[in-house]
Structures are given as C-alpha cells and as structure tokens.
Amino acid sequence: EIVMAQSPATLSVSPGERATLSCRASQFVGSNLAWYQQKPGQAPRLLIYGASTRATGIPARFNGSGSGTEFTLTISSLQSEDFAVYYCQQYNNWPPLDFGQGTKLEIK
Amino acid sequence: EVQLVQSGAEMRKPGESLKISCKGSGYRFTTYWIGWVRQMPGKGLEWMGIIYPGDSDTRYSPSVQGQVTISADKSINTAYLQWSSLKASDTAMYYCARLGDHGDMKFDSWGQGTLVTVSS
Numbered sequence: 610e611i612v613m614a615q616s617p618a619t620l621s622v623s624p625g626e627r628a629t630l631s632c633r634a635s636q637f638v639g640s641n642l643a644w645y646q647q648k649p650g651q652a653p654r655l656l657i658y659g660a661s662t663r664a665t666g667i668p669a670r671f672n673g674s675g676s677g678t679e680f681t682l683t684i685s686s687l688q689s690e691d692f693a694v695y696y697c698q699q700y701n702n703w704p705p706l707d708f709g710q711g712t713k714l715e716i717k
Numbered sequence: 718e719v720q721l722v723q724s725g726a727e728m729r730k731p732g733e734s735l736k737i738s739c740k741g742s743g744y745r746f747t748t749y750w751i752g753w754v755r756q757m758p759g760k761g762l763e764w765m766g767i768i769y770p771g772d773s774d775t776r777y778s779p780s781v782q783g784q785v786t787i788s789a790d791k792s793i794n795t796a797y798l799q800w801s802s803l804k805a806s807d808t809a810m811y812y813c814a815r816l817g818d819h820g821d822m823k824f825d826s827w828g829q830g831t832l833v834t835v836s837s
Binding site (some may be wrong): 620653659694706 | 749763825828
C-alpha cells in the first residue's frame with residue numbers, strides 16, 4: 610500500500626489569492642500522480658494527471674508540479690467556483706490506486 | 718462524449734443483497750478499465766477495485782476483497798458492483814469511473830454516483 614498524505618487538511622484563502630496544496634507519497638510514484646476536484650453533491654472531476662498535465666477543459670490557473678514523492682497543486686487567483694475538496698491519487702504501481710485524504714479549500 | 722450513467726439510489730436492510738450498475742457510452746467500453754470508488758458520509762475517496770471489460774480481469778483493494786464482487790457485461794457496456802450481504806457500514810456513495818488507456822490509470826471520467834443506504 611502507498612500512503613498519500615495531503616496537507617493541509619483545510620486551507621482558508623481569499624478569492625483572488627493563490628492556493629498551494631501538497632501531496633506526499635510514502636513511496637516513489639514517479640510522475641504518476643493525478644489531482645481531482647470535488648464540489649459538494651457532485652462527483653469528483655479530474656484536474657491534473659501525469660503530475661503536471663491539465664485535463665481537458667481545466668483552466669490554466671490550475672497547475673501541478675513535482676515528481677517522485679512530493680507534489681503540489683497551485684491554483685492562482687482563486688475564483689468562487691474553486692472552493693472545493695481536492696484529492697491526489699497515485700497510479701504508479703497499480704493496483705492499488707490510492708487517494709490522499711483530501712484538502713478542503715475554503716473561503717477566508 | 719464519454720458518459721458513465723449509474724443506477725439510482727438504493728435502500729436495503731442489513732443482510733440483503735444488492736447489485737448496482739454503471740453503463741458506459743461514447744467510447745470503446747472493452748478497452749478501458751472501469752473502477753469503483755467508495756465515499757462514506759463526510760469522508761474521502763476510497764478505491765475499491767477495477768475491471769477490464771475486455772477480458773473481465775478484476776483487481777480488488779485488500780479492504781474490500783471478499784466483501785464485494787465487481788463484474789462487467791461487455792455486450793451491454795455495463796459494469797456492476799454487488800454485495801451478497803450488506804452491512805450498515807456499506808452505507809456510502811459509490812462512483813464508477815473510467816481509467817485512462819495504455820496503463821495510464823487516472824480516473825478520467827466519472828459516473829454521477831449511486832447512494833446506497835443500509836439500515837434496519
């Protein structure tokens with residue numbers, strides 16, 4: 610099992626500011642890391658895969674970086690629709706396909 | 718357009734059986750893995766298992782192995798998640814999701830979710 614640890618659990622940021630979310634893997638996962646966004650009452654949505662590639666239709670303000678065991682999702686100039694829960698997921702040696710516990714991004 | 722449409726919400730009693738479904742469209746169903754993801758009330762996402770409809774190759778998370786069965790009927794582009802004896806702790810939202818091709822195993826399209834409530 611690969612443990613995916615996300616931090617912080619909750620992040621309070623004002624609209625228009627930048628948010629930085631972290632994800633750490635307990636083992637090497639290369640660039641096989643995805644980020645998802647989940648809004649209340651909705652299914653998750655793929656944001657980033659391959660650690661840094663935006664999925665189709667994802668705005669340029671969402672950026673992923675990192676490799677190996679340390680990853681970051683940066684959202685520049687937060688919009689109201691960006692406040693949600695964000696999950697990372699590794700898919701290096703599958704299965705398993707472990708998710709992190711999530712970071713809740715809330716309005717400050 | 719890739720679409721995954723799941724069956725509707727279910728309510729069962731402990732000990733009862735249940736089978737929920739996920740119908741894929743807009744892509745070649747047999748050549749992409751389909752996964753099931755559990756989300757307990759107020760909690761995060763938990764991978765349960767995956768199936769390759771082309772040959773029914775199935776892999777389970779150790780946390781659910783033996784507790785559920787994942788299957789697929791490629792003739793109707795549908796994947797299933799079933800329980801033979803539900804517990805109250807199975808109460809959750811269940812999502813199916815398609816995984817990327819060529820071993821690129823991110824969940825790139827999601828169903829709308831099926832809420833399963835188990836209560837006496």
